[in-house]
Amino acid sequence: MHDIRFIRENPAAFDASLARRGLAPMAAELLAIDEARRARILAAETAAAAQNAASKDVGAAKARGDDAEFDRLRALVAEKKAEGARLTEEAAVEDARLRDALSRIPNLPLADVPDGPDETGNVELRRWGTPRVLDFKPLEHFDIPAAKDGLDFQTAAKLSGSRFVVLRGSIARLHRALAQFMLDLHVNEHGLAETWTPVLVKEDAMFGTNQLPKFAEDSYQTTNGWWLIPTAEVTLTNSVAAEILDEATLPLRLTAHTHCFRSEAGSAGKDTSGMLRQHQFEKVEMVTISTPDTALAEHDRMTRCAEAVLEALALPYRTIVLCTGDMGFGAQKTHDLEVWLPGQNTYREISSVSTCGQFQARRMNARYRAPGGKPDFVATLNGSGLAVGRCLIAVLENGQQADGSVTLPEVLVPYLGGKTRIAADGQLV
Numbered sequence: 001m002h003d004i005r006f007i008r009e010n011p012a013a014f015d016a017s018l019a020r021r022g023l024a025p026m027a028a029e030l031l032a033i034d035e036a037r038r039a040r041i042l043a044a045e046t047a048a049a050a051q052n053a054a055s056k057d058v059g060a061a062k063a064r065g066d067d068a069e070f071d072r073l074r075a076l077v078a079e080k081k082a083e084g085a086r087l088t089e090e091a092a093v094e095d096a097r098l099r100d101a102l103s104r105i106p107n108l109p110l111a112d113v114p115d116g117p118d119e120t121g122n123v124e125l126r127r128w129g130t131p132r133v134l135d136f137k138p139l140e141h142f143d144i145p146a147a148k149d150g151l152d153f154q155t156a157a158k159l160s161g162s163r164f165v166v167l168r169g170s171i172a173r174l175h176r177a178l179a180q181f182m183l184d185l186h187v188n189e190h191g192l193a194e195t196w197t198p199v200l201v202k203e204d205a206m207f208g209t210n211q212l213p214k215f216a217e218d219s220y221q222t223t224n225g226w227w228l229i230p231t232a233e234v235t236l237t238n239s240v241a242a243e244i245l246d247e248a249t250l251p252l253r254l255t256a257h258t259h260c261f262r263s264e265a266g267s268a269g270k271d272t273s274g275m276l277r278q279h280q281f282e283k284v285e286m287v288t289i290s291t292p293d294t295a296l297a298e299h300d301r302m303t304r305c306a307e308a309v310l311e312a313l314a315l316p317y318r319t320i321v322l323c324t325g326d327m328g329f330g331a332q333k334t335h336d337l338e339v340w341l342p343g344q345n346t347y348r349e350i351s352s353v354s355t356c357g358q359f360q361a362r363r364m365n366a367r368y369r370a371p372g373g374k375p376d377f378v379a380t381l382n383g384s385g386l387a388v389g390r391c392l393i394a395v396l397e398n399g400q401q402a403d404g405s406v407t408l409p410e411v412l413v414p415y416l417g418g419k420t421r422i423a424a425d426g427q428l429v
Contacts (some may be wrong), residue, residue, distance in 0.1 A: 116323030353383030
């Protein structure tokens with residue numbers, strides 16, 4: 001959420017930043033609401049002062065037997081009390097209007113974020129690894145013989161509908177191994193604190209990480225008001241909501257493996273084959289809570305943590321910086337990691353690492369205090385480290401062989417009981 005004081009002091013700069021996101025100017029509208037709110041607050045304070053002054057004079061008028069003045073002052077007290085209550089209520093209405101309006105406006109991009117209308121404006125930063133040159137036609141994950149029996153979309157459709165999958169046998173074990181490997185790498189090598197969180201949260205938590213109110217249709221809500229998390233960003237980031245942290249405890253670097261749930265609203269007809277885009281999936285999430293002045297360094301660090309997973313798995317990838325038109329709602333700057341998928345003959349997103357500045361912290365009222373200083377809002381960052389299902393796809397497609405088997409990354413062998421391949425019949429060997 002934006003700071004209305006910043007908008008008051010920098011209306012032109014605020015509108016210019018919104019324009020980079022393709023949005024119309026909003027400062028004037030926001031400041032009009034803010035002025036109406038502040039005017040009513042001032043009027044309410046003036047009415048309260050008049051009420052207090054009249055209240056003091058009521059007793060004096062009564063003491064000197066001035067009944068007319070006594071009645072006038074008593075009526076004035078009642079009038080100013082009612083006026084103050086009305087103005088306070090009107091100020092609260094304007095305050096709610098302002099908060100709602102601010103909550104629906106995306107974060108402002110940093111100066112070094114490239115301008116662009118959509119993904120065509122994204123800029124590649126670097127590549128790692130060289131895609132294999134295959135002497136056979138590569139298959140998509142769901143057509144690879146080694147994986148066919150382990151990816152059961154038919155049973156999932158019977159149970160839940162489209163965009164679900166049942167994993168079986170070797171594929172289920174490989175999926176589990178990937179998640180375990182990612183957690184171990186982040187905890188043992190990257191120093192992230194492993195965390196286990198609920199997947200059902202209150203509405204305030206979804207608001208805090210800007211899924212609400214604007215993107216309610218992208219998530220699932222239960223009949224009793226809980227929301228299913230679209231990512232552990234929600235729970236990990238909100239773990240510091242309404243707190244004042246000691247600066248010495250920062251940065252907090254957290255990771256969690258959770259189920260995630262997304263309605264995929266607006267994606268009808270997109271990536272319907274296979275398990276690339278699912279309503280339920282698993283992800284190892286990374287979240288950092290830092291001071292604002294260290295956030296950019298933490299952003300680069302988190303990006304390297306995600307890249308390290310792909311490098312350990314020997315999966316070719318590229319790192320791009322998203323342009324203003326493709327960046328997420330809460331982000332100031334985003335690095336996407338795209339892994340090479342031979343079956344599609346292209347790179348596809350597998351991780352998105354974003355720095356949000358103080359945007360989410362202001363929504364959550366999450367603050368820190370330097371020694372001897374006043375509380376200030378923390379900075380928040382989040383990123384996939386990685387999406388487990390998409391990583392499974394990448395391992396299957398990049399490891400596929402001409403005979404229908406799949407060669408597995410060496411780093412996973414200890415998690416698979418020493419097995420190095422999935423044979424064409426689906427068995428780990």
